[in-house]
Amino acid sequence: MKKANETIWMFTLVCVILGFFAAQVFDKPQAMEEIGGVTSLQNIENLLNQKKTLDSKRQELEQLIAQQERKIKEYENNAAQTSTHLQQLQKELQETKLGAGLLRVEGPGVEIILNDRKRDSFLVDYPNMINYFIVHDSDMLHVINELRGAGAEAIAVNGTRIMANSRISCGGPTINVGKYERFAPPFIIQAIGDPEKLMEGLRMEDSIYHDLLAWGLEFQIRRLDRIEIPRYLGDTNYEYARLLQEDE
């Protein structure tokens, strides 16, 4: 009798384990529906490798661009020495390029770190209010606008130069900046200009700064004596806009 009992217990145990595996096997299709499908780790690895290659290629090209620019500048400087007319032209060219965002610049300014609210007990208690606690594209747009209003001369988001037609738009869990970039928080916004004015502008009464702080988002502002902002590294060709043809 005792032996039979033991057998039954063992049988039960084995059946439980068996059931567990069976359930796992059958459970898979359901899981697939829940997270929008599954893919293999191998596939991800391939994609990561691809991205790595492209990233390093991008760095290479950036260096090449910098090299070419030095060369062009050298030619221009040489030309400027041949006549006063060319010297003037060269000066104007440099100034215009500076205004157009085609030159790497440095100067004093502020650096802002924007980040979602830290996971605290309040956030855990109100999970359906999560939207208020994350950095949105519109928040970033307002911060940039605030900086422009305070006299920023050059602005970059995570190292990408902001131009007149750089869009800031929502990309799901990320924010699209300009034509090509896509960033996840934290966002680092750098602006060159009068640091005093920039700080003042950001802390003005109606500034987005107070809104975001009130919701517990991270909004750090640092004054820096020297910030470096890269040049615009995208297309400079217009497809639709052309120079106005003066009619006689």
Added chain:
Amino acid sequence: MKTLGGKVAITLVSIILGLMLAVQFKNVQNVGGNVSLQRAQELTTQIQKLNQELQSQENLIKELEVRILEYEDAAQDEGKINDTMYQELERARILAGLTDLEGAGVIVTVDIIPYQDWGEYGIVRNVYHEDLLMLVNELNAAGAEALDINGERIISTTEIRSAGDYIVINTNRYSVPFEIKALGNPDTLEASLKLLGGVADTLGEDLEITIRREELIRIPKYSGSLQNEYALPPQS
């Protein structure tokens, strides 16, 4: 007899269990584990963007190469150097917003809905600077190449800020009605604004918004001066 039956049963179950284990492990080994598809999609978009960026960088490099060749060609010929530099200046001026431009695009007007249309207890909703910011940003996302609001060219340092009853653009004050002109592909520009639930829909509930496609729009140059005081090229 009873124990023998039990042993057979356990053996049978163990064999099945072993088989299932083997199948499971093999399955896992084959695919190297499962990952959510969302992560893969995210990576794929990033790769697409990187590819686009590389393309535009390569274009830029070609452009610069042409410049360099021209300079090499011009060598000591002052006239030729002059031409080359002048062309470069022109391109930089266009990009900086220092030239008048023309081309196809859309004209968006933003106005308040008049008092009498709000009903007895209605309060007229004014145009806020956020509205304009959002519209400009949306047009940029749709590939606008140049924009102006009420004749103020939008350049990289242009602010759109509220100041009392006015909206300040390039340090000049404006109030309703606002007219935004954008150069770019008229189809894309129009479609992005008129997207279901898009900016025109949301703002259109409280404001009078019209979107007009035009074959020829003129956009004035930036009227201020571009003098950087703080952001300067590195001295080295």
